[in-house]
Amino acid sequence: MNLSGRQVGVEQIIASREYATALSEAYAQMENTAAMQNTLDPDTLADDLKRELPNYNRLRDAFRQAGVVEPSNLSEIRSRLQEAQQSNPARGGDVYYFAFDNNILRNRLYSLYLKPQQRHAPRYNLLLSQFVRKELEMREGKIQYDFLHTFNAAYPQVGIYAIFQNQNRLNDRLRLLGIAEWNRIRESGDAEVVNAPNKTDADGRIIEAYARFAEKAGRKVVVFSADNEFILRCSGRTNLIGQLVDYPPVLEQSYAVTWESVGRLLYQLAVVYGRIDVEADGVWVRLYGVWRGKKASHWEAEQIKLTFTPSQTVQELAIERNLRILSRMNADSVQDRQ
Numbered sequence: 001m002n003l004s005g006r007q008v009g010v011e012q013i014i015a016s017r018e019y020a021t022a023l024s025e026a027y028a029q030m031e032n033t034a035a036m037q038n039t040l041d042p043d044t045l046a047d048d049l050k051r052e053l054p055n056y057n058r059l060r061d062a063f064r065q066a067g068v069v070e071p072s073n074l075s076e077i078r079s080r081l082q083e084a085q086q087s088n089p090a091r092g093g094d095v096y097y098f099a100f101d102n103n104i105l106r107n108r109l110y111s112l113y114l115k116p117q118q119r120h121a122p123r124y125n126l127l128l129s130q131f132v133r134k135e136l137e138m139r140e141g142k143i144q145y146d147f148l149h150t151f152n153a154a155y156p157q158v159g160i161y162a163i164f165q166n167q168n169r170l171n172d173r174l175r176l177l178g179i180a181e182w183n184r185i186r187e188s189g190d191a192e193v194v195n196a197p198n199k200t201d202a203d204g205r206i207i208e209a210y211a212r213f214a215e216k217a218g219r220k221v222v223v224f225s226a227d228n229e230f231i232l233r234c235s236g237r238t239n240l241i242g243q244l245v246d247y248p249p250v251l252e253q254s255y256a257v258t259w260e261s262v263g264r265l266l267y268q269l270a271v272v273y274g275r276i277d278v279e280a281d282g283v284w285v286r287l288y289g290v291w292r293g294k295k296a297s298h299w300e301a302e303q304i305k306l307t308f309t310p311s312q313t314v315q316e317l318a319i320e321r322n323l324r325i326l327s328r329m330n331a332d333s334v335q336d337r338q
Helices: 016-037 042-052 056-065 074-086 102-106 109-114 130-137 145-154 170-187 202-214 228-234 259-273 296-300 314-337
Strands: 008-010 095-100 125-129 191-194 219-225 240-244 255-257 275-280 283-288 305-309
Touching (some): 008 259, 016 042, 016 056, 042 145, 074 095, 074 109, 074 219, 074 240, 095 109, 102 109, 102 130, 102 170, 102 219, 125 130, 130 191, 130 202, 170 191, 170 296, 191 202, 202 219, 202 228, 202 240, 228 240, 259 275
Parallel strands (some): 095 219, 125 191, 219 240
Antiparallel strands (some): 275 283
């Protein structure tokens, strides 16, 4: 990361082929370790490796969720938003609602492109299917001890127990990121939640819930999804408009982004990988998105844990000072509202 300008340069981003090679090497290292220790059977280990070691898609998704990589059809999405702003129900226009598929919650479309950024920015009517929340609540449980033991034997320098012991599996952490976005939409005060009818498939339940809401005259429901099939299944229904959110399939080698976006990128990556290590001028900063003892309150507040080596560096003292100032400002703001 080049921090020398107004925008942050995110540079030398690993290519998908190089990433796949590194991932295959990690698989082989852990398989060899497990064979020598006779700990995990091959089938169990192979399943855990695919489940817990993030593939390239997880890296790419973090860039999308941070707003570093924008939808390739963002102008089309903004046209939808403009349609909603210009539609005047008092003059016979439709009331627009924007609804979300599961993958769109995870990609933080609301926080990045729909949420009002200034006091007088447009506000939109939002719609959520209860079944989307139900999908986000499915969980696989904690990372298994045998996997942690094997990983620790293969890579003892990482200290994996301090990161992942008694913590959520990767898929569950991704769901928690989606729940955080769900909560932001609900807290906006602009959202309605509709129940899903009983159907055999998940997408069908979500689409049917939005379609039934859209049947009332004077409503238009625009459903955002990154899934082409989901969008196709929305077609032909009264007042239901499927809007694909399309992203570039691969990452560029570099990006110039805002400081806010790069801060969010570091958070997303830290949650996916557990810990991000940053070294500059002999100082190591470790950003933990997951750590042993991380609680529900930490997840809800989207907090990270920072450590510095060596300790009491200029950087650490500066961050502590800034946190004290922010804490005091927040306390003063609360007092003013009271």
